[in-house]
Amino acid sequence: MLSVQDLTVSVITGEQPLDITRAVSFDIGPGEILGVVGESGCGKSMTSLAIMGLLPSKQIAVQSGRVLLDGSDITHLTPDQRVDVGLSGVSMIFQEPMTSLNPVMRVGAQIMEALRVHDRENGRDPFARTRELLDLVHIPDAALQMNAYPHELSGGMRQRIMIAIALACNPKILVADEPTTALDVTVQSQILNLIRELRDELSMSVLFITHDLGVVAQLADRVCVMYAGQVVETADVTQLFENPVHPYTHGLFSCLPDPGRRAEPLKPIPGQAPLLIDIPPGCAFAPRCADVTEICRSGTLPWESHSSGHQARCHHPRTGGRGNGQ
Amino acid sequence: MLLNFFTSYAMRRTGAAAVTMAAASVIIFAFIHLIPGDPTYVLLGDGATPEQAEALSKKMGLDRPIVVQYFTWAVNVLQGDLGKSLFFQAPVLEIIADGAETSLLLAGITMVWVVLIGIPIGMLSATRQGTAVDQTASGLAMLFASVPTFWVGLYLILIFAAWLGWLPSSGYPSIFEEDGLYNLRYLLLPSLALAAPNAALILRLTRASMLDVARQDYVRTARAKGIRPWQVTTRHIFRNALLAVVAAFGFTLAGLISEAVVTETVFSLPGIGRLVVQSILRRDYPVIQGVILIIVMLYLTINLGVDLINRYLDPRVELE
Amino acid sequence: MDLLSSWLVPFLKHRLSLCGLVVLIGVILAALLAPVITPYDPLAMDPIGRLQTPNMAHWFGTDHFGRDTLSRVIYGARLALLIGTGVVGFAMATGVPIGVLSVLFPRVGNVLMRLVDLMMAFPALLLALGLIVILGQGVTNAILAIGVVYLTTTARITYSVALRLKAETFVEAGRSMGANTWWLATRHIIPNLVSPLLVQASFVFAFAQLGAASLDFLGLGAPPDIPSWGNMLAESRRYITRAPWLLFFPGAMIVLTAFSLNLVGDALRDRLDPRFRDELANKGKP
Ligand SMILES: Nc1ncnc2c1ncn2[C@@H]1O[C@H](COP(=O)(O)OP(=O)(O)O)[C@@H](O)[C@H]1O
Numbered sequence A: 001m002l003s004v005q006d007l008t009v010s011v012i013t014g015e016q017p018l019d020i021t022r023a024v025s026f027d028i029g030p031g032e033i034l035g036v037v038g039e040s041g042c043g044k045s046m047t048s049l050a051i052m053g054l055l056p057s058k059q060i061a062v063q064s065g066r067v068l069l070d071g072s073d074i075t076h077l078t079p080d081q082r083v084d085v086g087l088s089g090v091s092m093i094f095q096e097p098m099t100s101l102n103p104v105m106r107v108g109a110q111i112m113e114a115l116r117v118h119d120r121e122n123g124r125d126p127f128a129r130t131r132e133l134l135d136l137v138h139i140p141d142a143a144l145q146m147n148a149y150p151h152e153l154s155g156g157m158r159q160r161i162m163i164a165i166a167l168a169c170n171p172k173i174l175v176a177d178e179p180t181t182a183l184d185v186t187v188q189s190q191i192l193n194l195i196r197e198l199r200d201e202l203s204m205s206v207l208f209i210t211h212d213l214g215v216v217a218q219l220a221d222r223v224c225v226m227y228a229g230q231v232v233e234t235a236d237v238t239q240l241f242e243n244p245v246h247p248y249t250h251g252l253f254s255c256l257p258d259p260g261r262r263a264e265p266l267k268p269i270p271g272q273a274p275l276l277i278d279i280p281p282g283c284a285f286a287p288r289c290a291d292v293t294e295i296c297r298s299g300t301l302p303w304e305s306h307s308s309g310h311q312a313r314c315h316h317p318r319t320g321g322r323g324n325g326q
Numbered sequence B: 001m002l003l004n005f006f007t008s009y010a011m012r013r014t015g016a017a018a019v020t021m022a023a024a025s026v027i028i029f030a031f032i033h034l035i036p037g038d039p040t041y042v043l044l045g046d047g048a049t050p051e052q053a054e055a056l057s058k059k060m061g062l063d064r065p066i067v068v069q070y071f072t073w074a075v076n077v078l079q080g081d082l083g084k085s086l087f088f089q090a091p092v093l094e095i096i097a098d099g100a101e102t103s104l105l106l107a108g109i110t111m112v113w114v115v116l117i118g119i120p121i122g123m124l125s126a127t128r129q130g131t132a133v134d135q136t137a138s139g140l141a142m143l144f145a146s147v148p149t150f151w152v153g154l155y156l157i158l159i160f161a162a163w164l165g166w167l168p169s170s171g172y173p174s175i176f177e178e179d180g181l182y183n184l185r186y187l188l189l190p191s192l193a194l195a196a197p198n199a200a201l202i203l204r205l206t207r208a209s210m211l212d213v214a215r216q217d218y219v220r221t222a223r224a225k226g227i228r229p230w231q232v233t234t235r236h237i238f239r240n241a242l243l244a245v246v247a248a249f250g251f252t253l254a255g256l257i258s259e260a261v262v263t264e265t266v267f268s269l270p271g272i273g274r275l276v277v278q279s280i281l282r283r284d285y286p287v288i289q290g291v292i293l294i295i296v297m298l299y300l301t302i303n304l305g306v307d308l309i310n311r312y313l314d315p316r317v318e319l320e
Numbered sequence C: 001m002d003l004l005s006s007w008l009v010p011f012l013k014h015r016l017s018l019c020g021l022v023v024l025i026g027v028i029l030a031a032l033l034a035p036v037i038t039p040y041d042p043l044a045m046d047p048i049g050r051l052q053t054p055n056m057a058h059w060f061g062t063d064h065f066g067r068d069t070l071s072r073v074i075y076g077a078r079l080a081l082l083i084g085t086g087v088v089g090f091a092m093a094t095g096v097p098i099g100v101l102s103v104l105f106p107r108v109g110n111v112l113m114r115l116v117d118l119m120m121a122f123p124a125l126l127l128a129l130g131l132i133v134i135l136g137q138g139v140t141n142a143i144l145a146i147g148v149v150y151l152t153t154t155a156r157i158t159y160s161v162a163l164r165l166k167a168e169t170f171v172e173a174g175r176s177m178g179a180n181t182w183w184l185a186t187r188h189i190i191p192n193l194v195s196p197l198l199v200q201a202s203f204v205f206a207f208a209q210l211g212a213a214s215l216d217f218l219g220l221g222a223p224p225d226i227p228s229w230g231n232m233l234a235e236s237r238r239y240i241t242r243a244p245w246l247l248f249f250p251g252a253m254i255v256l257t258a259f260s261l262n263l264v265g266d267a268l269r270d271r272l273d274p275r276f277r278d279e280l281a282n283k284g285k286p
């Protein structure tokens, strides 16, 4: 369905391009929810903007690799160009619902603006369709709320409007970049439920980006773990939670409070993620890794399969389940 | 519901303007008393007879507490009695009214230039950020913001009136005189001189707010919808950028009023600005006081209007 | 040294603002060295050599009294500098304490800032003219009158920057209101005010030039016998058709000085903490 192949996104303003992501690859099947996890700054947002064709191309651009939608290359097309060639199957919602809506336009008008582009042929009345969409994202009093301005709505409501706008574009795939990070916990789970529900009802795929493994567990079918611009491990969600192999993934789990177990002290990963300007050769995680050996510090890393659909980029994978290995 | 929000804002904003006006009127009232000398002689001139002084002193209630004096004055002002000019020996309000046409037309025409020059070039500059067009426009804008209006005016007179003879160099007969609207040509050079620094200001403001808005998240949302780039610019960027420009209009107006005083003097226009300067030189204090009062009133009213428009365009606006 | 180089960086990046800095230094030097570098006495009249076009003896020509324009322009720099320093000094000396005190003592502050707002109900030149009427004409009074205008903007900027600093300090320190005022003022507010106020100072300096020139031009500023750029323009006004160059040099000096100050201000603003940039972009000019 959506296939991201060796995507390298770089900052091109300096003398030498700096790679924000390096050869990121993943596939999303129909109706699948793919979770992408990683610390902030690891390139999740840039990956999703690249998929949307929304990179600020004067500063940041796709250096190599491709984004394929149903086999068609959409890498270098902006959203309006995608509309022209009939490849507008990807929609996106953003991390900041507070600032992502035009403050001086009624929310209904902002939805209808998208409908006018993407819902032309269907011959539906945009007004009625807007109400339908608002119902679909569970906004009470749709008729009334259409006339609201963004500042009159709560963060959760605004994120629902954002989802309605995304749905107005008739997406096959919804890219959600940390859509709940800025919201309260209760609102957070409502939005997550809504996304799952919409996936089921509309049978669309979701690329769900988060820094929170807990959210991934609730929502995703499959997971990619990113570190310093690379995918370091990918697996089914159950597989990853039962049997993570990359030391970084282990590290993420030890930062996660686990309600199933006794309260153990949380162990944050020592050190900090590298800056773009000095990503170490070899494994980028090596300076923080407990299992590091000499081979980790140079050369290319293996991309080994551990079971079907479970791969990791590591010389010393920890097999044997969670909590195992130091 | 929406109208109610707006009405409520409008009422509170108008109330605030009224309070400011009242407070400003106290200062303007005090003005006459701050001028060294006996207020009656300040208002009547040194040539006044004791009888005249006596009469005015009675009218102003100078023997009574200052608060009472203020209210006496305020009541007179509200009835349109701003006193009498020493120089013209005529009611101040009439003299000001004589200059109103010139000054209002000058300000109006200038505003047209400011909007027509400042906003489009500011937009162009922002959409071509960093290019030669942008650098030239921004550089010129900063230059013009640093140029004294009267200097521009004098050279405009030299070139277009003295050398080329295309336009008159000074004065302004009313549009109600012979030639009618054609008389507006007298205001062409003055309005251009006055527009120069103000258009520069609006240009810079438009450019800055366009660039600021273009960085906002909601512009990215608009792009994500797949609408045309020009639609993103007009519907989302321009509209929001214009809000900042509208909000700053009141502020531009203050500068414009100040510079109009000088411009009217350069072009010998029979407006309120020149009137105040001449009245200062003639020590015609009642006129000075009256002009200050009227200009402040006008300025606050226009600012009120600008704020109301701004609130109408931007529903987020609240009183400070 | 580190501080100095951090201030120099924006100038090295923008060549234009470096030019501005050089021009300003030139103006300051001209003002200081005026008696040494002027070819003639700026007040010496020469009835025979009136209204000369620029020539080898008089580079900028002579005026209607036969006075040497170049010498007068150089002496004009003195007054420009005096007015600028005076206005900036007055505006800072009054506006900054008003702004800071208003933040530290909100109850007094409310009243003070209302008064400042009230003064802003008077368009700048009108306020200055009103004060001139009360105080009388003269260089000092012109400085005071223009200074009062910029007192308001300076107080406002100080107020909004200091308010922000106060809020941030409380968030960081986790302190509640009523923390030690002295500590707040000396440790957190005043040191952080320096850079924004330096930017404001360069803008005020620029606007003071234009304001003073306007007053001189209207005949309400410096006494006519003082060779200020504004006075030179006012006097030469009648000769605009006969001797247009007479108006060129003093006017160009005003533009050059104000433009340079604006360039310098902009360069300084660009290196400023982005938190404070908006305040200075919007409220710096009355
Ligand atoms: N305009 C830019 N110039 C230089 N680096 C940038 C720019 N924008 C983002 N980056 C860098 O790109 C990296 C990835 O950012 P992002 O994709 O937003 O991370 P995430 O969404 O995972 O938190 C960060 O390290 C950030 O510093």
Ligand SMILES: [Mg+2]
Residues within 6 Å of the ligand: A041, A044, A045, A095, A177, A178
């Ligand atoms: Mg992000």
